[in-house]
Amino acid sequence: MQGNLNEIDIRSILQLIELGQRTGQLFVETHSDYKCSGLCVDETDRHNDCSDRHCWFIFFLNGQIIYAANGDNSLSRLSDYLRHYQIQVQLDEREVEHLKTLNALEYAYLWMLLEQNILNPIQARSIIHSLVYETLFDLLNLQQGNFIFEVSSALAPQLTTLEIAPALTEMIKQVQSWKLLYPHIQTPDQIPVIADIVNLRNSLPAVTINKLQHWADGKTSLRQLARYLNRDLVTLAKAIHPYIQQGWVQLLTNKSKKTLDLEENRKRCILCIDDAITICTVVKSILSNLDYEVITQSNPLEALSLIFKLKPDLILCDITMPDLNGYEICAMLRHSQAFRQVPIIMLTAKEGFFDRVKAKMVGATDYLTKPFGNNELVILVEKYLSPFCIKSNKRDTPLVDSVKDRVKILSQN
Structure with a gap:
């Protein structure tokens, strides 16, 4: 049995397999949206070529599902699920190649963990069920x-089976609920990042804020997060949806994440507007030493046009100035x-x-009284700009440590 999804949908295909109590495997691949659009028929070609396409496998025994996989034939997906049980994937290339010759790589590795008593049967079944539901959702x-569905011998040994009808019913409800989250949430591969920590702190308990800051790290996708927490994707998406609607949390695509990474690598631009040349000089001296790009302007009228040209990341603005005051x-x-979210101190x-x-x-973001010390200025600026992380082999130093280090640097100058 083979064909095109324009002619018959996935639901009907699975129902036919269940009705016929078939044993074998179903292979599905997307086309037109991906680089390679041809249907792989040869088993070897499938595993070799799916890296540049999206494809999935579902394995059946007498019309029931025993396992499902995506086409990258790696352990990255399984590694995410194992993280919930604090188990790390540790295999060298020879072991990976050996497992590939036995059967599906994920499935073989799961059985190896079972045989070594690293994973128990209840945990393994839970992971397989999650892998199947994730595949059905996609x-x-x-x-x-x-x-294409091929009749073949069943994947062995079997650890669990899932009936198609109830699994389909559950996942169809999930898909319908997922579509209600559009356009704020569109794909499981989107990456949550905190966009407005101030409003989040004013509206949510500290415990919730800590969890959001831990997981919305700009690196972890919604799907990965659901795997880590052992939660279904839709429940997780519903929980974060209100914060996305408010604009307090944003979702990045892989493309926008790359843009953000480039943005983070550039120097942050700070514009200081003060008719006192001495203040401008002091601010520039302090913040330039901390790798900020600092522009100063003593004429408030000229500063206004400069703002629209530079689009600074933060503005320090004196209140009492001739011609145009800070208010x-x-x-x-x-x-x-363009400047509704820019911090103005x-x-x-x-x-x-x-x-x-x-x-x-x-609409000022904060307030700084003159004369101010070096420490006061640094801490206030760091509060509203992205945290400066000191990279080490073990961890990224959190904001509180980076500020201390910056102040220490200043005191040494």
């Missing part, structure tokens, strides 16, 4: 592609869509409640 979302500059910028020689309230009313 296939039920497909709009086009090719398939007016801040209010103007907040009316522009007001600088003033006054320490008064009224000035702070007025600064907040025009």
